[in-house]
Amino acid sequence: MSAEIIRIAPPSGAYDVVVGEGLLDELGDLLASRTFCKDAFIIADSTVASLYLERARTALEAAGFTVGSAVFPAGETHKNLPTLGELLEDMAKARLDRTGTVIALGGGVTGDMAGLAAALYMRGIAYVQVPTTLLSMVDSSVGGKCAVDLAAGKNLAGAFLQPSLVVADVRTLATLDDGVFSDGCAEVIKHAVLADPRLFESLSREALSKDDPHERLISVIARNIDIKRSFVESDEREQGPRKLLNLGHSIGHAVEAASGYTLGHGHAVSIGLSAITKAAEGLGWAEAGSAAAIIDALDRHHLPTSSPYPVDELIGYARLDKKCDADGITLAVPEGIGHASLRHVGFEEFARIIALGTGAS
Numbered sequence: 001m002s003a004e005i006i007r008i009a010p011p012s013g014a015y016d017v018v019v020g021e022g023l024l025d026e027l028g029d030l031l032a033s034r035t036f037c038k039d040a041f042i043i044a045d046s047t048v049a050s051l052y053l054e055r056a057r058t059a060l061e062a063a064g065f066t067v068g069s070a071v072f073p074a075g076e077t078h079k080n081l082p083t084l085g086e087l088l089e090d091m092a093k094a095r096l097d098r099t100g101t102v103i104a105l106g107g108g109v110t111g112d113m114a115g116l117a118a119a120l121y122m123r124g125i126a127y128v129q130v131p132t133t134l135l136s137m138v139d140s141s142v143g144g145k146c147a148v149d150l151a152a153g154k155n156l157a158g159a160f161l162q163p164s165l166v167v168a169d170v171r172t173l174a175t176l177d178d179g180v181f182s183d184g185c186a187e188v189i190k191h192a193v194l195a196d197p198r199l200f201e202s203l204s205r206e207a208l209s210k211d212d213p214h215e216r217l218i219s220v221i222a223r224n225i226d227i228k229r230s231f232v233e234s235d236e237r238e239q240g241p242r243k244l245l246n247l248g249h250s251i252g253h254a255v256e257a258a259s260g261y262t263l264g265h266g267h268a269v270s271i272g273l274s275a276i277t278k279a280a281e282g283l284g285w286a287e288a289g290s291a292a293a294i295i296d297a298l299d300r301h302h303l304p305t306s307s308p309y310p311v312d313e314l315i316g317y318a319r320l321d322k323k324c325d326a327d328g329i330t331l332a333v334p335e336g337i338g339h340a341s342l343r344h345v346g347f348e349e350f351a352r353i354i355a356l357g358t359g360a361s
Ligand SMILES: NC(=O)c1ccc[n+]([C@@H]2O[C@H](COP(=O)([O-])OP(=O)(O)OC[C@H]3O[C@@H](n4cnc5c(N)ncnc54)[C@H](O)[C@@H]3O)[C@@H](O)[C@H]2O)c1
Pocket: 045, 046, 047, 048, 051, 074, 075, 076, 079, 106, 107, 108, 109, 110, 112, 132, 133, 135, 136, 139, 140, 141, 142, 143, 144, 145, 146, 147, 155, 172, 173, 174, 175, 176, 177, 180, 183, 265
């Protein structure tokens, strides 16, 4: 089966995203044909390393690359400065020079950390994203945002650095836990609500599954990347329209924090997306029926749509969101299926929206 290639061309430089099946074994050829220097350094978490690191190494070595690697313990709790520091030390020990390429092999945690390591190492070297979760294929591997968490909050230390190439092999999705696959479905549904009523309709009719024919997975992932492309190209640094991609995230981040980060990112976004749509419909900002349609689509993907946390607690966490300014927050608000807008609201109105959306008074 042929792969799909999406060209992303933000102001800081263009790159390809290749989506297909069996691409992990072609990694070396895909890099070599784009004239990367022959030094590669793979970063993976412990789970992905045991599944795919040797396959990636073999493919790269077969194409003439020298391959170093570093593995860190899996999980969001390791997306922090100590782990980042160890990765940088490992890169230096391997004598990676500034012409080398970092390969981020894994989900969003690996992509974020390896991207930031590449941005910092010798003031910036190239990196390639090889996403292995649905979430990282449709969202985090594209767009150049990379960050680690601080004690004070998520993604507080980071940089913008676009990858030089993204290679998504849908075969790697077969080994994902169902819950982790569902996390990615929340971002897929978010993209459909933002920009694609036809995709939304297809997801509502038949839920996406990791057991789907690869043709469907490739086509849905490629469409999602194309949606993200349009926002990244028009607003690389998230000064304006790219903020729409935060749909469901302002309340979602509060839910994530309230869960002590035990709830998967996509699960929290699902609750956030349901809440903001319910509130928007209640306030007359979104077409009638939008909330029921979105909640039904999320349900079909085994995602939660109501918050188990007290509204006051959510409001407290929401005010700490780094998207807040002195007066309030710019919210992405759905207007119907396929279109959304940005609205700046004060803190009191934001609290009212959270209460309305999460069903508490
Ligand atoms: N930079 C961005 O633009 C952006 C956008 C969205 C999310 N993110 C970040 O992405 C992270 C979430 O990403 P994620 O959900 O991919 O988390 P993750 O990277 O932690 O992966 C989830 C789990 O799946 C495992 N895994 C990964 N691939 C696998 C595979 N093929 N088979 C079996 N297990 C596999 C991992 O080891 C991990 O335990 C968060 O830290 C979030 O902040 C970043």
